[in-house]
Amino acid sequence: MLRWFVSLCETENMRDTAALERINQSTLSRSLARLEEEVGAELFHRRGRRLVVNRLGVLYREHAVRALDELDLARRRVQAQINPETGVIRLGFLHSVGRWLVPEVLRDHRAHTPGIHFELHMGFARELRAWLEADEVDVALVTPPPEGAALSWYGMREQRLCIALPPGHPLAGVPGLRLADVRDEPFVAFAPTTDLRQVIDRLCHRAGFQPVIAFESEEIATVRGLIGAGLGVGVLPRPAVLEHDDPVYLPLVPAQHRPIGLAWKEPVPAPAARFIDHIRGRAAQ
CATH class of the missing domain: 3.40.190.10 (Periplasmic binding protein-like II)
Structure with a gap:
């Protein structure tokens, strides 16, 4: 709705905006009516078929443009996080593996996918499993989850x-x-x-x-x-x-x-899925 409003401010024409945004005029008209009702004021002067942005519309447009810029930035940041080549993996791990297994798997994966970033979270097994369940980490180096837990686990070392x-x-x-x-x-x-x-x-x-x-x-x-x-x-x-x-x-x-292995909860983001596949693939070699 905001993007249609900004476009309408530029064209000041329902037909032209509908064509640019690939929607029908009736949808655009209803959207504008809902927006003005939500704002509590008319944002355009109606002059026949032409719309002219009034002073309130100009004011609202300034904020709408900033909001759209922020949303575009948010979308780009989200895409960067989930890009399997350059995204972020939130990795949890036990205290006891922080000095040997964590550096080993990070070094190996970074050599394979150098653009990836890791957020590291150290905890106890019960904490790591709770973080996985709550989507606070993507994967964890941990002991096997209890029977019946909604987690996948792949054994790596003993x-x-x-x-x-x-x-x-x-x-x-x-x-x-x-x-x-x-x-x-x-x-x-x-x-x-x-x-x-x-x-x-x-x-x-x-x-x-x-x-x-x-x-x-x-x-x-x-x-x-x-x-x-x-x-x-x-x-x-x-x-x-x-x-x-x-x-x-x-x-x-x-x-x-x-036993120590990799635990995760489905579904996982693309970078973490690639990390899991890499760990499994290395073990199979």
Whole structure:
């Protein structure tokens, strides 16, 4: 309606404007009547078949032109966001994959599609799944969603779960160390709200004990740091890149793994769809 109004201001002729906008005159006339009713004033002087923009029409036209310019800019920005070559991908990821898997997949995808932009959002598994459901992120590097969740998931890697011990701990060099062997040690654990804590609690229960929790944290870096500083033991996924102050990692016996993959909710924007296809394609090579 605004675009027709601006065009009508330029031609001051119903027939010419209808031809330019490829609509019939009756539609244009009804549209103008609705606009004037909405504004509460006539915007044209009627002089036979000719329309002449009055002072109120000139005033309204100034704002209409600015509004149309803003809408055109908004359309261009939206198109830029969803362009599979130059758009934006809102990527969520777990704290524990921020140092290795995230840089790896970003580097690989940017080499394939250099014009793409990423918005990064770090969170816990429950947060990432909620963000996907609420359309606050497009895709997420996360553990598998619960059964029945309205999310798709593609497995990418498995993290080996390990008993984490401070360097120099008497048990650090024991081959085949089992979880039950550290039952009397103080534990540095993940907060009860985290998915990893639930996994570790189940493992301890199967091993026949309930750990004595000395410290709790939601941050995997904090848990690693506290164990490395000698404040307790714990169960951690072995990082892809070890740091100088890391704990000693002894794989759990029997082996336990934590799957990590890409989750999303259909439908996804074109850039994210291309990202998902690229991840799947790389795995198939």
